[in-house]
Amino acid sequence: MIIVLKKHAPEHIVENIQNRLTSSGFIFNVIEGVKYTVIPVVGDFTMSDISRFKAIEGVDKVLNISRPYYLSSKDYKPKTVIDIDGVKIGESFSFIAGPCSVESEESLEKIALNLAAQGVKILRGGTYKMRTSPYSFQGLGENGLKILRRVADRHNMKVISEIADIRQLDQFAELTDIIQIGARNMSNFSMLKEIGRLDKPCMLKRSPSSTIDEFLLSAEHIMSEGNEKVILCERGIISFDSSSRNSVNIASIPILKDLSHLPVFLDPSHGIGVAKYIPNASVAAYILGADGIIVETHYDPSVALSDGFQSITIDSFAAIKDKISLISSVLEK
Ligand code: PEP
Ligand code: MN
Numbered sequence: 001m002i003i004v005l006k007k008h009a010p011e012h013i014v015e016n017i018q019n020r021l022t023s024s025g026f027i028f029n030v031i032e033g034v035k036y037t038v039i040p041v042v043g044d045f046t047m048s049d050i051s052r053f054k055a056i057e058g059v060d061k062v063l064n065i066s067r068p069y070y071l072s073s074k075d076y077k078p079k080t081v082i083d084i085d086g087v088k089i090g091e092s093f094s095f096i097a098g099p100c101s102v103e104s105e106e107s108l109e110k111i112a113l114n115l116a117a118q119g120v121k122i123l124r125g126g127t128y129k130m131r132t133s134p135y136s137f138q139g140l141g142e143n144g145l146k147i148l149r150r151v152a153d154r155h156n157m158k159v160i161s162e163i164a165d166i167r168q169l170d171q172f173a174e175l176t177d178i179i180q181i182g183a184r185n186m187s188n189f190s191m192l193k194e195i196g197r198l199d200k201p202c203m204l205k206r207s208p209s210s211t212i213d214e215f216l217l218s219a220e221h222i223m224s225e226g227n228e229k230v231i232l233c234e235r236g237i238i239s240f241d242s243s244s245r246n247s248v249n250i251a252s253i254p255i256l257k258d259l260s261h262l263p264v265f266l267d268p269s270h271g272i273g274v275a276k277y278i279p280n281a282s283v284a285a286y287i288l289g290a291d292g293i294i295v296e297t298h299y300d301p302s303v304a305l306s307d308g309f310q311s312i313t314i315d316s317f318a319a320i321k322d323k324i325s326l327i328s329s330v331l332e333k
Pocket of ligand 2: 100
């Protein structure tokens with residue numbers, strides 16, 4: 001950090017700051033300019049809230065020059081590939097698809113059968129739904145997770161589902177391959193830490209009101225407990241524009257890829273919230289360097305029990321896959 005003192009700070013103030021830095025074990029240098037004195041400081045700030053230096057008499061500002069996260073950053077490692085029994089995330093572009101909610105074994109079977117035929121390896125399906133209204137469909141709970149597991153196993157697929165409460169952790173550890181931490185729980189730090197103690201891939205969704213730094217710090221909460229199998233998922237941020245459900249910040253894809261070694265996904269479904277825009281946004285995610293997409297897909301969105309208006313059809317999903325593979329073959333040439 002760099003401590004900048006107020007203009008013409010008197011000698012006794014500079015001395016006071018020097019004494020405090022010395023007693024806290026920091027290494028520093030006092031640079032006296034014509035008007036300002038600046039003090040660059042290095043050391044271990046993990047046990048020290050550096051904003052407290054702003055409260056010292058004579059200090060004008062304190063500039064933090066280091067990133068607040070490490071394990072999720074490229075300084076820690078260049079790239080992460082998550083291997084789920086041969087299904088690799090972070091190596092080539094991955095597709096995750098399935099309904100918003102698991103509705104019944106029959107309807108999920110229809111969806112999974114068609115997606116598996118397209119080569120989709122990971123099936124999504126919510127069973128504990130975090131709905132805005134308590135009167136909306138709340139999901140099938142543990143039974144839904146069992147259905148998801150059974151259907152996926154029949155088609156040799158992996159599953160991802162959203163955990164809503166830490167008391168469900170045992171069920172998720174047993175029945176899922178990837179635990180989804182929803183946007184509403186991105187800052188549920190005790191949940192992040194518990195999942196961090198598992199040896200289990202998880203997908204962390206970005207809260208619509210969080211900054212990229214806050215998002216990566218949430219990943220850091222998981223990783224600092226030992227679990228490095230974290231997938232980041234952009235799903236739109238809050239804005240003044242109501243033409244889409246959230247504003248999909250596609251720029252965050254190259255930004256996250258630049259800052260972090262973790263795989264980065266886009267969820268255009270919850271980000272945009274309008275089915276007809278999902279295909280082009282999915283292709284854009286590929287072009288911008290994302291590692292995959294997770295898309296709500298239904299055999300008939302008009303009968304879906306949740307998020308039907310943003311779910312795309314199986315054919316539409318197939319068209320996205322075809323377009324991405326066409327573009328990738330052109331780019332390879
Ligand atoms: C979901 O994927 O079903 C979901 C609710 O996502 P989010 O947490 O991004 O809203
Ligand atoms: Mn949904």
